[in-house]
Amino acid sequence: MNGEINTPTERPSGDNKSGPKARSAWAVTRSVWFAMFMREAIGRTMTDRMGWFWMIAEPMAFVMVMVTMRSFIGGDQLIINAPFIPWMIIGMLGFFLVREGLTQGTGAINANRALYAYRQVQPVDGVLVRNFLDGLLRTLIFLMFMLGALLLGTDFRPDNGFQAISGWLSLWALGLGFSLVVSVSGSLISEIDKVIRMLSMPLLIMSGVIMPLNHLPHYLLEYLMLNPIVHGLEYTRHGFFEGYKVVHGTSMLYFWSWTLGMLALGLLMHVRFKERLKAQ
Numbered sequence: 402m403n404g405e406i407n408t409p410t411e412r413p414s415g416d417n418k419s420g421p422k423a424r425s426a427w428a429v430t431r432s433v434w435f436a437m438f439m440r441e442a443i444g445r446t447m448t449d450r451m452g453w454f455w456m457i458a459e460p461m462a463f464v465m466v467m468v469t470m471r472s473f474i475g476g477d478q479l480i481i482n483a484p485f486i487p488w489m490i491i492g493m494l495g496f497f498l499v500r501e502g503l504t505q506g507t508g509a510i511n512a513n514r515a516l517y518a519y520r521q522v523q524p525v526d527g528v529l530v531r532n533f534l535d536g537l538l539r540t541l542i543f544l545m546f547m548l549g550a551l552l553l554g555t556d557f558r559p560d561n562g563f564q565a566i567s568g569w570l571s572l573w574a575l576g577l578g579f580s581l582v583v584s585v586s587g588s589l590i591s592e593i594d595k596v597i598r599m600l601s602m603p604l605l606i607m608s609g610v611i612m613p614l615n616h617l618p619h620y621l622l623e624y625l626m627l628n629p630i631v632h633g634l635e636y637t638r639h640g641f642f643e644g645y646k647v648v649h650g651t652s653m654l655y656f657w658s659w660t661l662g663m664l665a666l667g668l669l670m671h672v673r674f675k676e677r678l679k680a681q
Contacts, residue, residue, distance in 0.1 A: 437530045482644035492610040501535040503574025506584030517679045524678040525671040536573045560643035567638030581667020629659035
């Protein structure tokens with residue numbers, strides 16, 4: 402030992418290379434959403450060879466049944482300044498947009514349960530991605546109906562494009578709010594999911610999808626107008642038919658109070674019960 406102290410050899414400044422740059426939380430979230438979206442889209446449209454057929458066949462079957470009923474009840478005479486079939490198609494597809502949020506929320510959590518082993522994946526991601534995909538598919542089907550109507554000589558173009566689009570997106574947002582709430586409550590209490598599926602058909606009738614609500618007695622109408630779906634459908638229909646007389650009491654302020662409330666409640670529930678949703 403000569404008393405010298407061995408010090409680490411200094412690395413030339415040119416050799417200082419930093420490791421891979423860490424991605425931001427938003428970049429990781431986008432990657433997770435894109436991967437889950439592709440997984441969901443392929444599973445929904447490619448796994449079942451009849452998947453696309455049933456997406457289109459369901460609303461077409463409703464239209465055929467309603468056209469048959471119209472020949473008996475004179476549907477055109479019940480609606481002022483709006484053709485019956487386009488009026489009904491708008492209501493039906495708009496309702497289906499909300500209904501998907503109600504019925505698909507719980508399935509979104511269960512379908513992605515294996516992915517929760519990765520800490521980047523949260524239960525709310527599956528709900529958001531599935532709702533986005535459902536809305537995208539329903540929008541595509543709506544555009545196909547509009548194109549088909551135009552080819553058959555029926556003018557299906559909206560009189561107020563901005564209002565029609567904003568009404569459609571508003572219904573989409575309401576469906577997302579319902580999906581966030583139902584996904585948590587239905588996962589924790591399985592009976593809730595069954596009750597919602599049972600109420601799907603009565604809710605379709607009470608939302609004024611196939612028959613106008615204007616002709617109902619006032620004492621009954623004031624209760625039906627508590628349903629926010631009615632307000633969104635009437636607003637959207639008015640965007641397509643400018644002279645259409647909406648149901649008395651239609652209010653988008655009431656509609657968005659419901660929508661924002663459901664979105665906030667759903668997100669809070671996902672934060673509160675995140676670990677329980679993963680553990681189930």
